[in-house]
Amino acid sequence: MQICKAIFLLIIRISFMNSNKPLLEVCLSPALLHLYPTNDTITVIIDVFRATSTIVAALDNGAFKVIPVATVQECIDWGGRLPDSITAGERDGKVADGLQYGNSPSEYPTTFVAGKTLILTTTNGTRLLHMINNAAEIITGSFPNLDAVCDFIRKQNKNVLLACASWKDRFNLEDALFAGAVAEKVADSFTINCDSATACISMANDSDGAYFEYLKRGAHYKRLSGYGLESDMVYCTTPNIHPVVPILKGAELVVYSE
Amino acid sequence: MQICKAIFLLIIRISFMNSNKPLLEVCLSPALLHLYPTNDTITVIIDVFRATSTIVAALDNGAFKVIPVATVQECIDWGGRLPDSITAGERDGKVADGLQYGNSPSEYPTTFVAGKTLILTTTNGTRLLHMINNAAEIITGSFPNLDAVCDFIRKQNKNVLLACASWKDRFNLEDALFAGAVAEKVADSFTINCDSATACISMANDSDGAYFEYLKRGAHYKRLSGYGLESDMVYCTTPNIHPVVPILKGAELVVYSE
Numbered sequence: 393m394q395i396c397k398a399i400f401l402l403i404i405r406i407s408f409m410n411s412n413k414p415l416l417e418v419c420l421s422p423a424l425l426h427l428y429p430t431n432d433t434i435t436v437i438i439d440v441f442r443a444t445s446t447i448v449a450a451l452d453n454g455a456f457k458v459i460p461v462a463t464v465q466e467c468i469d470w471g472g473r474l475p476d477s478i479t480a481g482e483r484d485g486k487v488a489d490g491l492q493y494g495n496s497p498s499e500y501p502t503t504f505v506a507g508k509t510l511i512l513t514t515t516n517g518t519r520l521l522h523m524i525n526n527a528a529e530i531i532t533g534s535f536p537n538l539d540a541v542c543d544f545i546r547k548q549n550k551n552v553l554l555a556c557a558s559w560k561d562r563f564n565l566e567d568a569l570f571a572g573a574v575a576e577k578v579a580d581s582f583t584i585n586c587d588s589a590t591a592c593i594s595m596a597n598d599s600d601g602a603y604f605e606y607l608k609r610g611a612h613y614k615r616l617s618g619y620g621l622e623s624d625m626v627y628c629t630t631p632n633i634h635p636v637v638p639i640l641k642g643a644e645l646v647v648y649s650e
Numbered sequence: 651m652q653i654c655k656a657i658f659l660l661i662i663r664i665s666f667m668n669s670n671k672p673l674l675e676v677c678l679s680p681a682l683l684h685l686y687p688t689n690d691t692i693t694v695i696i697d698v699f700r701a702t703s704t705i706v707a708a709l710d711n712g713a714f715k716v717i718p719v720a721t722v723q724e725c726i727d728w729g730g731r732l733p734d735s736i737t738a739g740e741r742d743g744k745v746a747d748g749l750q751y752g753n754s755p756s757e758y759p760t761t762f763v764a765g766k767t768l769i770l771t772t773t774n775g776t777r778l779l780h781m782i783n784n785a786a787e788i789i790t791g792s793f794p795n796l797d798a799v800c801d802f803i804r805k806q807n808k809n810v811l812l813a814c815a816s817w818k819d820r821f822n823l824e825d826a827l828f829a830g831a832v833a834e835k836v837a838d839s840f841t842i843n844c845d846s847a848t849a850c851i852s853m854a855n856d857s858d859g860a861y862f863e864y865l866k867r868g869a870h871y872k873r874l875s876g877y878g879l880e881s882d883m884v885y886c887t888t889p890n891i892h893p894v895v896p897i898l899k900g901a902e903l904v905v906y907s908e
Contacts, residue, residue, distance in 0.1 A: 420821055423682055427820055562685055563678055565845040587823040587869050591853055598852045611845050 415551045416582035418571045418589040422520045423561040434550050435527040436541060436574070439517030439557035440566040441612050442495050444532040444638075445628035446480075446512065449497035451647050452537075452634035454506030458645040460518040464488045467513040474509050481513035485619030488513070497536070497627050516557035521640070524555070530640040531648065534628060535570060535603060540635045542577045544648065552582065554589070565595075565610035566629075569603060572596030573631075604629040673809045674840035676829045676847040680778045681819040692808050693785040694799060694832070697775030697815035698824040699870050700753050702790040702896075703886035704738075704770065707755035709905050710795075710892035712764030716903040718776040722746045725771040732767050739771035743877030746771070754882050755794070774815035779898070782813070788898040789906065792886060793828060793861060798893045800835045802906065810840065812847070823853075823868035824887070827861060830854030831889075861887040 419428045438444060447458050456476070461467050464481060468490050471479035480493040487494045495514060512518075517532075524530060528550055533541040545552045554574055556567035572592030575584060584590065599606035604626055607613050616625055627633075637648040677686045696702060705716050714734070719725050722739060726748050729737035738751040745752045753772060770776075775790075782788060786808055791799040803810045812832055814825035830850030833842060842848065857864035862884055865871050874883055885891075895906040 420678065421682060423685075424679060424819065424821070427681075427818075559845075560685075561682065563682070563846045563849065565848055568845075568849060585869050585872070587817075587826075588821045590823055590867050590869075591821065591826060591849065594856045595849055595852050598856045609848050611843050611848075614843070 413581060413583045414549060415586075416545075416554070416575060416578065416584050416589060417552070417586040418554045418556070418568070418575065418592050420556050420563050420568060420588050421558040421561050422516075422523060422555075425520070425523055425555065428553050429551075430524050430553055431526045432528050432550065434545055434548050434552045435524050435530050436533045436545065436552065436554045437517060437521050437530060437557065438533050438554060438567045438570050439514065439520070440534045440570050440628050441616060442497060442624060442628055443512065443514040443517030443557065445534040445536055446495055446497045446500065447532050447638050447645055448534060448537045448634045448636060449627075450500040450505050450510045451638050451645065452636045453500055453502040455500065455510050456507055458510045458512055458638065459643060460521055460645065461511060461513050462518050462522060464490055464513055467491055467511050470511045474511070476507060477509040477511055478505070479511050485616070485621065496621070496624050498624065516559060520555055520557045527553075532638045532645065533570060533574065535573070535631045536628070536634040537636060537638075538570070538573055538631045539577075540632070540637050542574055544637045545574075546578055546581045554592075559612065564612055566607050566612055568592045569595050569599060569606060573603070603631070671839060671841045672807060673844075674812070674833060674836065674842050674847060675810070675844040676812045676814070676826070676833065676850050678814050678821050678826060678846050679816040679819050680774075680781060680813075683778070683781055683813065686811050687809075688782050688811055689784040690786050690808065692803055692806050692810045693782050693788050694791045694803065694810065694812045695775060695779050695788060695815065696791050696812060696825045696828050697772065697778070698792045698828050698886050699874060700755060700882055700886055701770065701772040701775030701815065703792040703794055704753055704755045704758065705790050705896050705903055706792060706795045706892045706894060707885075708758040708763050708768045709896050709903065710894045711758055711760040713758065713768050714765055716768045716770055716896065717901060718779055718903065719769060719771050720776050720780060722748055722771055725749055725769050728769045732769070734765060735767040735769055736763070737769050743874070743879065754879070755885050756882065774817060778813055778815045785811075790896045790903065791828060791832065793831070793889045794886070794892040795894060795896075796828070796831055796889045797835075798890070798895050800832055802895045803832075804836055804839045812850075817870065822870055824865050824870055826850045827853050827857060827864060831861070861889070
């Protein structure tokens with residue numbers, strides 16, 4: 393009798409779980425963010441070329457923390473206040489005046505970045521991150537931490553918003569492709585009734601996992617190639633070379649640990 | 651000498667044309683419209699389920715003109731003023747109170763609609779249409795006039811914006827898929843450096859021309875199926891059954907003729 397009851401409760405529990413999977417949605421541009429609830433939601437900031445790729449590279453290579461800031465001046469000010477800090481950021485593909493380093497993930501190997509604080513200014517990713525103030529958690533994602541992001545959001549059992557930083561509010565291919573790669577991998581654990589997510593999954597299907605090749609058709613590929621940054625784009629689209637999750641604590645991104 | 655000059659000018663002309671193909675862009679939501687220039691641009695309003703499908707069906711079946719209006723009250727007012735008019739529009743899948751007919755393309759066969767003026771109120775498509783006031787031309791597109799739209803925009807030799815009506819500003823699958831089907835077909839005649847267009851083309855690739863089947867994964871399919879409107883969706887996704895181009899003249903949509 394006890395066994396029957398246990399089985400019955402298990403069936404009820406499984407039915408409940410299936411019909412009450414958390415929602416997964418994709419926001420394709422910061423200009424559409426107001427259409428998506430973020431309260432009590434895990435929000436994944438996506439800026440594949442290159443902010444969220446550089447952030448996860450620096451943290452996985454031992455950076456103490458990353459502080460994302462909106463302007464070059466804020467970056468300089470933070471750098472003046474914090475010991476063992478690196479100020480970094482680019483404008484138009486070059487290190488911005490007054491800063492020390494750029495926005496390339498390959499600039500931050502362990503030998504350079506371990507134990508330091510990276511203060512990073514980027515245009516699109518940082519802006520989006522600062523637009524969200526009521527999420528359950530804010531993490532960052534890009535291909536170098538694809539599976540780590542998937543594992544994290546599966547375990548939280550909360551609604552998820554994959555938020556693309558895009559390019560000056562315009563939809564971009566690389567952030568949507570990453571959203572699609574995540575959504576495709578975690579689809580069994582979520583209710584997906586969001587056309588943006590469905591379209592991104594379709595793009596991921598169409599790419600057949602050849603992310604870098606797929607993105608050669610994108611506007612950003614053409615722009616960054618013009619700056620000689622092809623190897624950066626290969627780095628940013630290589631899955632799982634930095635299997636950690638950057639998570640926002642206050643104003644700082646640190647490596648998530650259970 | 652005259653022949654040489656003519657050939658030289660022809661070569662110059664061809665080179666100029668190749669390097670100066672007009673731009674084709676896709677706007678995925680009215681909330682992103684401000685990011686796209688519409689002046690001196692052919693703008694294609696896309697509201698597949700179902701405004702722009704119904705508009706082209708009515709006009710191809712002999713309607714004198716279609717007047718798109720924003721509200722039910724405007725629809726009633728226009729209907730009171732115009733002889734031989736039909737007032738139509740739905741809210742939540744039912745004919746709106748005070749109006750005569752719905753928003754289904756199959757409601758408007760020649761025997762009913764020929765010679766009449768259809769006054770149509772829809773939420774998303776009409777709103778987008780009224781947001782644009784400086785375009786070279788505004789036409790409407792959906793699968794029933796897919797090739798007619800492609801032929802029209804190819805011949806104009808102007809920049810084109812494919813503008814998706816979406817669903818309350820949220821990206822939707824069917825409008826983006828139609829944009830992709832158009833962009834894929836006319837790609838040789840335009841410069842496409844717009845990631846939205848590239849993503850829509852990717853979706854069209856992924857659909858492999860099975861538009862209705864593809865859209866079964868969309869949120870709108872689920873919503874409209876709930877209203878028993880599956881046959882409407884089949885109609886709206888059947889290519890080239892109404893090979894005409896509705897074009898806006900003042901406040902009225904009429905069939906384009908050269």
